[in-house]
Amino acid sequence: MLHEFTISMSLKKVDEAIEKLNFHGYYNLYYNQPIEQFTEDNGYGFRELMDADVDLKIFLEETDEAPVDVEKVREEIASILEMKKEAIHYQFVEAQDWQQPFPIINLQNGWYIKPTHAEEEVEGRVIHFEPPRAFGSGLxxxxxxxxxxxxxxxxxxxxxxxxxxxxxxxxxxxxxxxxxxxxxxxxxxxxxxxxxxxxxxxxxxxxxxxxxxxxxxxxxxxxxxxxxxxxxxxxxxxxxxxxxxxxxxxxxxxxxxxxxxxxxxxxxxxxxxxxxxxxxxxxxxxxxxxxxxxxxx
CATH class of the missing domain: 3.40.50.150 (Vaccinia Virus protein VP39)
Structure with missing residues (x-):
């Protein structure tokens, strides 16, 4: 089971927040980098939007040996980041939602790209593949x-x-x-x-x-x-x-x-x-x- 705690903050403050959280033992952290895409002669370019706000997500996994006290965690995070507990939003995350699923890809030529977690059988030749966690949902x-x-x-x-x-x-x-x-x-x-x-x-x-x-x-x-x-x-x-x-x-x-x-x-x-x-x-x-x-x- 996974517990997700979300804090909205300026991108400029994210690095400092992550450093503080890491120091106190919070390591499973994630946020979407705010970028703007534009066309250029060589294809596409990207620029980071430093003035944007981001949602910093903190994940904790619960096991029988290590239960998670949600309110205690919210209070601790609030203390670490010197903010109000009410600004920390919480939700329970189903285990299967932790990683965006990488689908089986039919290349339409008798070949398939099949991630290791996929159990579905396919009729054709297969390239087996372990997608990185940040790979996204396709090729x-x-x-x-x-x-x-x-x-x-x-x-x-x-x-x-x-x-x-x-x-x-x-x-x-x-x-x-x-x-x-x-x-x-x-x-x-x-x-x-x-x-x-x-x-x-x-x-x-x-x-x-x-x-x-x-x-x-x-x-x-x-x-x-x-x-x-x-x-x-x-x-x-x-x-x-x-x-x-x-x-x-x-x-x-x-x-x-x-x-x-x-x-x-x-x-x-x-x-x-x-x-x-x-x-x-x-x-x-x-x-x-x-x-x-x-x-x-």
Whole structure:
């Protein structure tokens, strides 16, 4: 059982409040970051709304060994934050509501993305996946489009480079359709997460993970690849041309995603001018994914 205590306050005061609560043993804290989304040349930008109010939520789990005295907790939180107890709102939270459910996703090609908590059986091939707690309730359009491109291929014997791997779904998909070796790269340390998901699908022996910034001039990865997967944004795709070209075999494939309707043509022109051929373009809402072939000797 979970107990939720909610306090409305200015975003500017949240960090101080969290620090005080942590000091007194309250660690399961959460609030939605107030942001404003706007369009820009490279897709979308975000700005933090520092003058906004937020709801800081404090969660306590109750067990037989550790019951929760709701009124006592409200009084303690009020004392810690030097506020009135009446300003702290309480509700009981059903255990199943603690994490927003990640649905089974039908990719409409015989494949499904199935989170580990899902008990429902599906008729088709499955990519098993442990969604992070903050992942949300689905996969971004670009990820789904990339998966559809990859899962229709026979990649047996191929070497794959996955840039911006995140949770590793594209790398896992490539391994599931036969890729011999997959190198997954991310600017964050995602090795444990990627390999955990890979083990769920029994492909961990063919996937290695590197932490690094592919846009930094000192970044290095050895070898040539038959496919390179890039799900970032148009400006970064343009900047990566030299790196991608130097790591892709002749007649190799680039899967470029994260572009939007108002900038994808400019990004793809960079590659077309160098002799690359655009094989196919997929549109999902404003998001664009393209499969490009290196037509060079």
């Amino acid at each position: 971004h359009e670009t990820t789904q489009d990339c998966l559809r491109f990859i899962l229709r291929e026979d990649l047996r014997g191929k070497k794959i480079l996955d840039l911006g791997t995140g949770a590793g779904l594209l790398s896992i998909a490539a391994a599931l359709v036969g890729a011999e070796q997959v190198v997954a790269v991310d600017i964050e340390d995602v090795e444990d997460e990627v390999l955990y998901n890979a083990r769920l699908n029994k492909v961990e022996k063919r996937i290695s993970v590197i932490q690094g910034d592919v846009l930094h001039p000192t970044f290095r990865v050895d070898g040539l690849f038959d496919w390179i997967l890039v799900n970032i944004a148009a400006n970064e795709i343009k900047k990566l041309y030299a790196f991608l070209d130097s790591h892709l075999v002749s007649n190799g494939k680039l899967l470029l995603s994260g572009m939007v309707e108002w900038n994808y043509k400019e990004a793809l022109d960079v590659y077309a001018e160098k002799g690359y051929h655009v094989e196919q373009i997929s549109h999902s809402n404003e998001w664009v994914t393209a499969l490009v072939t290196k037509k060079k000797g």
